[in-house]
Amino acid sequence: MGNRLFTVSVFVLLLGVSKSYAGVLPTDSSKREGFAVIPLLYYTPDTRFALGAAGVYYFRTKSTRDSVPVPRLSYIQALADYTQNRQLDLWAVWSVFTNNEDYLLRGEMRYRNFPDRFYGVGNNSSEVDRERYYYDLVSFKALFMKRFGKHLFAGFDYHLRREYNFEYYEDKNLVLGTIPGYAGGIGSALGGVVTFDSRDNVINAYKGRFFEFSSYFFNQAFGGSFNFAAINGVYNTYTEVRPGWILATNSRVNLNFGEVPFLDMAKAGGEEMLRGYAANRYRDHHFVGSQAELRMPLYKRFGAVAFVGIGDVFRAPADVRLDLLKYSFGGGLRYAMNKSERLNIRLDYGIGRGSSSFYFSVTEAF
Numbered sequence: 001m002g003n004r005l006f007t008v009s010v011f012v013l014l015l016g017v018s019k020s021y022a023g024v025l026p027t028d029s030s031k032r033e034g035f036a037v038i039p040l041l042y043y044t045p046d047t048r049f050a051l052g053a054a055g056v057y058y059f060r061t062k063s064t065r066d067s068v069p070v071p072r073l074s075y076i077q078a079l080a081d082y083t084q085n086r087q088l089d090l091w092a093v094w095s096v097f098t099n100n101e102d103y104l105l106r107g108e109m110r111y112r113n114f115p116d117r118f119y120g121v122g123n124n125s126s127e128v129d130r131e132r133y134y135y136d137l138v139s140f141k142a143l144f145m146k147r148f149g150k151h152l153f154a155g156f157d158y159h160l161r162r163e164y165n166f167e168y169y170e171d172k173n174l175v176l177g178t179i180p181g182y183a184g185g186i187g188s189a190l191g192g193v194v195t196f197d198s199r200d201n202v203i204n205a206y207k208g209r210f211f212e213f214s215s216y217f218f219n220q221a222f223g224g225s226f227n228f229a230a231i232n233g234v235y236n237t238y239t240e241v242r243p244g245w246i247l248a249t250n251s252r253v254n255l256n257f258g259e260v261p262f263l264d265m266a267k268a269g270g271e272e273m274l275r276g277y278a279a280n281r282y283r284d285h286h287f288v289g290s291q292a293e294l295r296m297p298l299y300k301r302f303g304a305v306a307f308v309g310i311g312d313v314f315r316a317p318a319d320v321r322l323d324l325l326k327y328s329f330g331g332g333l334r335y336a337m338n339k340s341e342r343l344n345i346r347l348d349y350g351i352g353r354g355s356s357s358f359y360f361s362v363t364e365a366f
Contacts, residue, residue, distance in 0.1 A: 033059035040081050044271050045278040045357040046116075052081025052089075062099045071097045088113040104153055106143040112136065118174055121262065121284055123312050123324050132169040135184060135263075138162050143193060151198045157191040159216060160223075163263060174262075181261025185225030191216035204342035204364055205238040206246055218258075228258030236366055244297040250366040251290040252311075260285055268313045271359045272366055274328040275307065275350030278357065282326065284313035291328065293365070303334035303344070307365075328352045337362070 040052040056077040063070055074096040082088050093108045115134045119125040138161065145155030163184035168175050174182045192215055199208035216230045233253040241247050252273055254266040266287035269277025273289055289311020296304050309328040314320050332348035348359045 043360040048084035050081050050083040054079035061097055065100055071101045086115055101147055104145040108141045110139045117280055123282055131172040133174055134167040135163055136165040151196050154194045157193050159189040161187045179262050180259050181263055187218050188222035188224035189216040189218040201342050206240045207238050210236040226259050226261055228260045231255045246295040248293045254287045256285045266313050268326050274309050274326055275348055276328045276352030276357055277355050282313050285315050287313045301336040306331045
């Protein structure tokens with residue numbers, strides 16, 4: 001869970017990487033600014049139930065050229081939540097378009113106090129190897145992007161974080177000190193990001209595509225404790241096969257090379273990809289996976305989905321075996337909180353290989 005954004009949170013990241021808040025989005029596209037404070041409630045197998053609150057200030061910058069429409073929504077947000085697993089998260093996030101959407105400034109500041117579980121590294125780890133651990137995290141991220149076309153942004157990113165106060169509750173793998181990052185450390189990285197987004201709605205698209213490629217280089221020369229590189233890719237498509245019936249696909253690649261701390265390793269599972277597995281259940285250097293989801297109307301504000309996915313973590317291509325490959329299938333219900341913005345409450349049940357979970361949150365999985 002170290003890198004995920006909250007299932008119910010992170011307001012309208014207008015390039016589509018994060019989520020959106022219920023009750024915050026203005027239905028009037030000409031509205032220039034506003035402020036909201038709202039409660040948070042969600043459930044995942046990694047957190048169980050979680051409660052919290054968030055405050056969001058949203059606004060629109062100006063369009064000074066006739067050829068440029070009204071810029072999309074910018075926001076500055078702060079949130080706090082506490083989970084049934086005694087996990088505390090304090091978070092400030094911003095996404096700001098300059099006038100005419102010439103540039104996009106994104107970032108976050110975060111503190112986490114986070115008990116969690118570790119099952120080992122690899123796609124064949126055992127449930128009996130589970131061990132509990134605890135750590136604190138502080139992080140800062142800053143992204144600067146320039147618009148190069150109607151749907152294309154590109155720019156540079158900087159990540160700085162510190163993981164510390166590690167404690168272990170079982171005398172197993174982490175205590176032995178053979179797992180990179182077992183005692184924490186500092187991660188400092190420079191990276192590049194390219195995003196293409198032609199979706200008609202960033203919360204719940206009916207048509208369009210979303211693509212993002214990012215690469216990050218963690219290095220001791222930047223003041224960090226580790227030397228490794230991360231390459232990530234996301235590609236989503238959305239097709240309205242009949243009125244109100246949406247076929248959505250999502251493919252992801254996460255490749256890590258070098259001395260990769262276990263908290264930064266790729267993971268199989270979570271509330272977004274391969275629903276049915278806890279996000280911390282399987283981890284290794286790399287992950288490749290894909291999923292498809294059919295979204296259907298039911299009655300008035302109610303809808304349903306059916307989904308299927310496949311993927312796995314691995315260290316080398318030979319590690320990917322048919323008898324270990326992680327599959328996921330399931331379904332869920334939707335309730336439209338805001339029909340004009342297509343903002344849904346989501347209840348999903350996913351089934352995997354020897355595992356199953358339900359998820360309660362806001363917005364779609366992708």
